[in-house]
Amino acid sequence: MDKSEALQKVNAIFIDVLDDEDLVLDYTTSADDVEDWDSLNHIxxxxxxxxAFKIRFTSQEIQSWNNVGEMLDCILSKGA
Amino acid sequence: MIFKNGDSFDRKFLVTETVYNGFIATFKDTNPLHTDEAFAIAHGFEGRVMHGNILNGFLSYFIGECLPDKNVIILSQEIQFKKPVYLHDELLFNAQITNVSEAVKAVEFKFTFKNPAGKVVSKGQIQIGLLA
Known part of the structure; x- marks a missing residue:
């Protein structure tokens, strides 16, 4: 899976969790850009x-992300 | 993390008059299925059917009071009602941890309530978060 494919998969997850059919993520999207991406929805x-990717993150990893692109890099680094 | 995949918890819950009357007094659901014995029997039940959401009260108690960590919050919940529950039924409750996400301190349980005959009357899933 390449980064673009991972983005599509993550975008679908965000649409489902946040109930926002119009949500379009890109590599620079951060929580500040998405109204409902709050601390509870983040969980x-x-x-x-x-x-979805059959992986596990650490708390250090998720705290290091500044945007969706960095989340995707982390996902892909785990061989997903 | 105090919670581990596969951890199992058991409790008994009794549907008492106090629980039943308290639910009606609080939420005002006096639908005849729940309050009229003859109506319930005429519709094929053994007696007044207890409100399914009484079980949600038991779930709230389990999460809030019975776990080894009180720093918890319910994040999501799904519940199915499979069979009727009657007044004075003693329900056997079991919850098993099915997923632990260390990164965000989230724990998921699947649970069942069984009636005195050993039949599953309700089942579902709960996801909780551990407060920082």
């Missing part, structure tokens, strides 16, 4: 991504 998003 749901991370759990959903872990399940």
């Amino acid at each position: 749901q998003l991370v759990v959903a991504v872990e399940k």
Whole structure:
């Protein structure tokens, strides 16, 4: 899977979790850009991504992300 | 993380008059299925059917009071009602941890309530978060 494919998959997860059919993520999107990406939804998003890609994150990893692109880099670094 | 995949928890919950009357007094659901014995029997039940959401109260108690960590918040919940529950039923509750996400301190359980005959009357899933 390349980064573009991972972005599409993560975008679908965000649409489902945040109930926003119009949501379009790009590599620079951050929580500040998405109205409903708050601390509680962040938990749901991370759990959903872990399940979808069959990976586990550490708390240090998720705290290091500044945007969706960095999340994707982390996902891909785990061989997803 | 105090919670581990596969951890299992058991409790008994009794549907008492106090629980039943308290639910009606609080939420005002006096639908005849729940309050009229003859109506419930005429529709094929053994008696007044307890409100399914009484079980949600038991779930709230389980999460809030019975876990080894009180720093918890319910994030999501799904519940199915499979069979009727009657007044004075003693329900056997079991919850098993099915997923632990260390990164965001989220824990998921699947649960069942069984009636005195050993039949599953309700089942579902709960996701909780551990407060920082």
